[in-house]
Amino acid sequence: MTAAAVATALYTLGAQAQTYTIDPSSVPIATRDGWCTTQKQSCPLLCTQISSSSTTSSNDCYPDSLTYSCVCGNGMSPNVTEFSQTLPYFICTEYGNQCVTACNGDTNCQSNCRSQHPCGAQNPVRVNTSTSSVMPSTTSGGASNTQVYNGLGGAATTTAASGKKSDAQSALDIGRSYGLAVVFAGLFSGFALVM
Structure with a gap:
C-alpha cells in the first residue's frame, strides 16, 4: 500500500494522539462522498463552538484521499475528532469495522477492536x-x-x-449551547438522506 493510498486522521484526546488509517479504496466511493458531504455540513456548525459565527475560511473534503479542511472565519479549527458526523469519526468507525472483519470471528479480538480504538469524544461534558x-x-x-x-x-x-468567567469556561458554555444543535443537525441530515 502506498502512502498516497492511505488516509490518516489524527485524533487528539488530551495529550494522547492516536492515528487511524484506512485505504480509501476499501470504502465505496458513494460512502466516501456521503462522509464528505456530512463533514462539510458539520464544519460551520462546529465553528459556532469556537467563534460567534458559523462562517468558514476553508471547508473542503476530498473523498478520493479521505482528507478534509475545516477552518473557521476566525482562523481557528474546531477539534472535529470530538464529534460524530465528521470525517475523522467515519474513518475511525470504519477502521473498527475493518479490524472486526480481520478477526475472523474471534470475539476477544473483535471486542478489542472496539474498546482499544474508541471514536469521538471520550469524556464528553453532559449538559442539560x-x-x-x-x-x-x-x-x-x-x-x-x-x-x-x-x-x-x-x-x-x-x-x-x-x-x-474564564476563557475556558466561556468556551465550554458555547460548546454546551450548540452541542445539541449539532446532534440534531446530524440526525436531520440522516433522515433527509433516507427520504
Whole structure:
C-alpha cells in the first residue's frame, strides 16, 4: 500500500494522539462522498463552538484521499475528532469495522477492536441547560463563590464573586449551547438522506 493510498486522521484526546488509517479504496466511493458531504455540513456548525459565527475560511473534503479542511472565519479549527458526523469519526468507525472483519470471528479480538480504538469524544461534558440552577453563595477563606449545578451527576462549576468567567469556561458554555444543535443537525441530515 502506498502512502498516497492511505488516509490518516489524527485524533487528539488530551495529550494522547492516536492515528487511524484506512485505504480509501476499501470504502465505496458513494460512502466516501456521503462522509464528505456530512463533514462539510458539520464544519460551520462546529465553528459556532469556537467563534460567534458559523462562517468558514476553508471547508473542503476530498473523498478520493479521505482528507478534509475545516477552518473557521476566525482562523481557528474546531477539534472535529470530538464529534460524530465528521470525517475523522467515519474513518475511525470504519477502521473498527475493518479490524472486526480481520478477526475472523474471534470475539476477544473483535471486542478489542472496539474498546482499544474508541471514536469521538471520550469524556464528553453532559449538559442539560434547561435544568441548570444556581445554588446559594458559600464563603471559603473570605471569598464568596457561587456553585452552578447543571443537574447531571452533581457536576458543579465554581465562579468567583466577580461573576466573570474564564476563557475556558466561556468556551465550554458555547460548546454546551450548540452541542445539541449539532446532534440534531446530524440526525436531520440522516433522515433527509433516507427520504
